[in-house]
Amino acid sequence: MTSVKTIGRLSSNAWKSTTIFASRLRSHSLNQLRVASSAAVASESETVAAQQNYKIIQDTDNFDEIQAARPDFNHSAAIEVTKSPNPNWNYGDGAPNSLAQKHHEIDPYAQDRPMINNYRLLVSGIVPRPVGFLSTVNSKGEKNLSPFSYFQVIDHDPPMFIVGFSSRPGRVKDTYRNLKETGECVINTVSENMIEAVNATSIDAPYDVSEWDVSGLHEAPSSTVKPARVAESVFNIEGKVIDIKEFTDHQKPGMSLAATVLIKATRFWVKDGTSDADFSHIDLEKLRPIGQLGGMSYGRILSTFEHPRKRWSEEVSKSDTLSRLDARKCGDS
Numbered sequence: 301m302t303s304v305k306t307i308g309r310l311s312s313n314a315w316k317s318t319t320i321f322a323s324r325l326r327s328h329s330l331n332q333l334r335v336a337s338s339a340a341v342a343s344e345s346e347t348v349a350a351q352q353n354y355k356i357i358q359d360t361d362n363f364d365e366i367q368a369a370r371p372d373f374n375h376s377a378a379i380e381v382t383k384s385p386n387p388n389w390n391y392g393d394g395a396p397n398s399l400a401q402k403h404h405e406i407d408p409y410a411q412d413r414p415m416i417n418n419y420r421l422l423v424s425g426i427v428p429r430p431v432g433f434l435s436t437v438n439s440k441g442e443k444n445l446s447p448f449s450y451f452q453v454i455d456h457d458p459p460m461f462i463v464g465f466s467s468r469p470g471r472v473k474d475t476y477r478n479l480k481e482t483g484e485c486v487i488n489t490v491s492e493n494m495i496e497a498v499n500a501t502s503i504d505a506p507y508d509v510s511e512w513d514v515s516g517l518h519e520a521p522s523s524t525v526k527p528a529r530v531a532e533s534v535f536n537i538e539g540k541v542i543d544i545k546e547f548t549d550h551q552k553p554g555m556s557l558a559a560t561v562l563i564k565a566t567r568f569w570v571k572d573g574t575s576d577a578d579f580s581h582i583d584l585e586k587l588r589p590i591g592q593l594g595g596m597s598y599g600r601i602l603s604t605f606e607h608p609r610k611r612w613s614e615e616v617s618k619s620d621t622l623s624r625l626d627a628r629k630c631g632d633s
């Protein structure tokens with residue numbers, strides 16, 4: 301097995317963002333990773349220094365004490381459906397009570413701005429984030445299972461997903477390495493009852509340790525890819541890598557490469573009894589999704605509201621604002 305222990309600073313002429321296309325992935329992926337690792341072996345001291353500055357995992361010395369004082373998780377809490385926040389809203393009304401404060405401008409790349417501040421700002425400000433729970437294998441078939449919340453579905457036609465792999469001291473994320481080696485994965489949804497097991501898979505296990513064993517979650521066979529599906533998940537998406545973007549120009553001494561990966565779905569699996577008859581809608585009561593929030597917080601959905609999307613042709617005659625805009629549009633043409 302190719303061991304990628306440390307991937308550090310690239311030579312200056314290699315400091316260019318790279319896009320790797322799917323057609324080249326299979327034949328070149330392992331070689332490219334080898335090149336990246338051999339051309340960019342960080343010194344032990346750089347990696348150790350990077351490790352000391354890496355504060356992504358929060359210290360939780362007294363967490364058990366804090367947790368003990370909190371109410372129990374209510375497993376049977378119902379999801380209520382309320383009215384929308386401002387049911388009397390009219391076109392042109394904007395958002396109530398949200399203009400009083402000014403904004404503070406931040407340069408994310410400022411010399412004196414620690415990376416951890418950008419991390420904390422982004423994970424607390426872009427919420428809730430769904431957790432993509434990725435099952436992958438390497439070229440030898442060794443398994444990996446890990447959660448990623450820099451994750452989204454980005455289209456349905458074709459069904460496409462994106463996952464962001466952050467840099468860390470030493471080696472690249474094993475999931476990223478596997479995606480690059482084999483180009484395949486299963487994206488699994490995370491329900492409330494799975495979170496402890498899912499979180500356990502985020503441990504920085506050695507490359508050859510399978511997080512399936514760490515979590516106790518169960519494998520179900522896939523049809524179009526080698527990695528297994530998570531049997532406990534309500535929804536599994538088999539997928540293949542379409543594109544990879546590596547941020548080599550941003551790589552720091554002792555830190556691994558950061559990359560984003562574009563994945564195209566090849567098969568869907570929906571658990572029996574969790575959707576409508578034609579498998580076009582998953583029941584929120586059954587999915588019970590969690591969202592990752594800032595710090596080490598997660599959120600659950602216990603209250604929803606509905607708000608229909610509108611058509612211009614049907615709305616214009618009902619609203620002075622839209623009528624005015626419509627008249628201006630006709631005047632311009």
Ligand SMILES: Cc1cc2nc3c(=O)[nH]c(=O)nc-3n(C[C@H](O)[C@H](O)[C@H](O)COP(=O)(O)O)c2cc1C
Pocket residue numbers: 431444445446447448449450451464465466467472473474475476498499501502503504505592
């Ligand atoms: C809920 C959750 C979400 C996470 N999201 C990300 C993410 O989006 N990107 C990332 O690089 N790491 C993320 N992590 C951390 C990885 O899961 C962690 O580094 C893990 O060890 C990577 O596993 P691997 O090296 O086996 O791929 C997340 C962890 C948790 C618990």
